[in-house]
Amino acid sequence: MTRQVPVGIVGCGNISDAYFAGAKNYDVLKLVACADLDPARARAKAEQHGLRACATVADLLHDPAVEVVVNLTVPRAHAEVNLAALAAGKHAYCEKPFALNSADGAAVLALAARQGLLVGSAPDTFLGGGLQAARQAVDTGAIGRPVAALAFMMCRGHESWHPSPQFYYQRGGGPMFDMGPYYLTALIHLLGPVRRVSGSTSAALPERLITSQPLHGTRIPVETPTHLTGTLDFAGGGTATLVMSFDTWPYPLPCLVLFGTDGTLEVPDPNGFGGAVRLRRAGEPGYTELPPTHPAARGRGTGVADLAYSILRRERAHRAHGRLAAHVVEIMESFERSSVTGQHVTLTTTCERPAALPAGLGAHELDP
Numbered sequence: 001m002t003r004q005v006p007v008g009i010v011g012c013g014n015i016s017d018a019y020f021a022g023a024k025n026y027d028v029l030k031l032v033a034c035a036d037l038d039p040a041r042a043r044a045k046a047e048q049h050g051l052r053a054c055a056t057v058a059d060l061l062h063d064p065a066v067e068v069v070v071n072l073t074v075p076r077a078h079a080e081v082n083l084a085a086l087a088a089g090k091h092a093y094c095e096k097p098f099a100l101n102s103a104d105g106a107a108v109l110a111l112a113a114r115q116g117l118l119v120g121s122a123p124d125t126f127l128g129g130g131l132q133a134a135r136q137a138v139d140t141g142a143i144g145r146p147v148a149a150l151a152f153m154m155c156r157g158h159e160s161w162h163p164s165p166q167f168y169y170q171r172g173g174g175p176m177f178d179m180g181p182y183y184l185t186a187l188i189h190l191l192g193p194v195r196r197v198s199g200s201t202s203a204a205l206p207e208r209l210i211t212s213q214p215l216h217g218t219r220i221p222v223e224t225p226t227h228l229t230g231t232l233d234f235a236g237g238g239t240a241t242l243v244m245s246f247d248t249w250p251y252p253l254p255c256l257v258l259f260g261t262d263g264t265l266e267v268p269d270p271n272g273f274g275g276a277v278r279l280r281r282a283g284e285p286g287y288t289e290l291p292p293t294h295p296a297a298r299g300r301g302t303g304v305a306d307l308a309y310s311i312l313r314r315e316r317a318h319r320a321h322g323r324l325a326a327h328v329v330e331i332m333e334s335f336e337r338s339s340v341t342g343q344h345v346t347l348t349t350t351c352e353r354p355a356a357l358p359a360g361l362g363a364h365e366l367d368p
């Protein structure tokens with residue numbers, strides 16, 4: 001049997017349950033401890049999920065029983081907690097966004113390289129059956145040479161449901177830093193790294209009114225663009241058009257569509273692990289749903305398990321890797337930079353496309 005890799009979770013908020021549950025799907029992961037700035041939250045999750053609560057975050061980072069720190073804190077703390085974990089000799093896996101700016105992302109990658117440790121980041125939804133089937137379609141030439149993509153994430157924001165939605169409107173929030181990682185990671189997984197970005201950004205409202213509990217009635221100042229639109233030019237050719245918005249009421253737009261010289265591919269919502277992939281090849285009268293190539297039913301924690309296998313076998317590249325996440329951060333910040341300067345932004349980072357998953361794996365298996 002494969003050795004289990006011991007994991008500690010920092011940040012016991014809204015998304016942590018998905019990781020506490022998801023990690024149990026992978027034998028390679030062993031959840032041992034959790035911590036939060038608010039120790040009561042850590043104690044509650046520890047009791048609920050049957051693990052140990054550390055009194056402080058520093059205690060968890062220096063706990064000899066922990067090998068990987070999964071960082072589920074709010075976006076502005078991501079780089080700081082990743083740096084502290086690496087400095088303490090732990091591998092780090094972070095919720096998205098990887099960092100609030102490229103400089104912070106680069107600092108995390110540099111420290112990991114110096115320490116000889118691995119860094120990974122959400123999203124890992126591209127390891128689900130939906131985006132893996134889309135990848136196989138692209139790689140086997142189903143649409144010919146990809147020439148264009150459309151990506152839409154348009155909604156009215158998160159203050160109507162999230163219990164503490166302030167961070168969505170602070171620096172590091174907004175629709176791009178919140179949802180862009182799903183769309184951009186999916187696009188890089190399908191089409192490769194990006195060469196340059198153009199963008200126009202705006203914010204329709206100077207403040208938001210929370211209508212969820214327990215902060216119902218609280219007003220949040222908006223400190224980040226809440227509507228971003230622009231283009232990506234891929235290093236390997238082809239362009240994508242993106243709209244990411246918290247300023248718009250719903251309209252039935254597709255999440256992600258790829259256009260190639262020989263056909264069109266409708267890709268499922270990249271903020272999920274499953275979903276149907278539909279193909280219309282040149283000359284065909286309509287769309288056909290492609291048969292699944294991998295199990296759809298993966299969940300959060302898959303990227304952590306993939307990183308854990310790479311700890312056990314260091315020549316194996318993990319897929320939701322830090323260089324990919326840092327490239328995504330530079331793309332995201334470039335929308336605003338382009339909007340302010342009125343110029344395309346040529347990117348300084350790049351990354352390799354993560355390897356596709358081999359066929360024939362079970363829902364809770366990864367290639368070890």
Ligand SMILES: NC(=O)c1ccc[n+]([C@@H]2O[C@H](COP(=O)([O-])OP(=O)(O)OC[C@H]3O[C@@H](n4cnc5c(N)ncnc54)[C@H](O)[C@@H]3O)[C@@H](O)[C@H]2O)c1
Nearest residue numbers: 011012013014015036037038072073074075077095096164
């Ligand atoms: N909520 C979701 O549905 C969802 C989905 C996908 C991804 N995410 C991402 O997960 C991350 C966390 O989101 P959330 O919804 O769980 O937020 P949350 O506010 O519910 O929880 C964050 C937790 O982190 C703790 N924290 C903040 N700074 C810390 C620090 N420096 N050290 C230790 N703990 C700290 C807070 O006390 C809180 O308990 C965000 O990056 C978010 O984008 C959230």
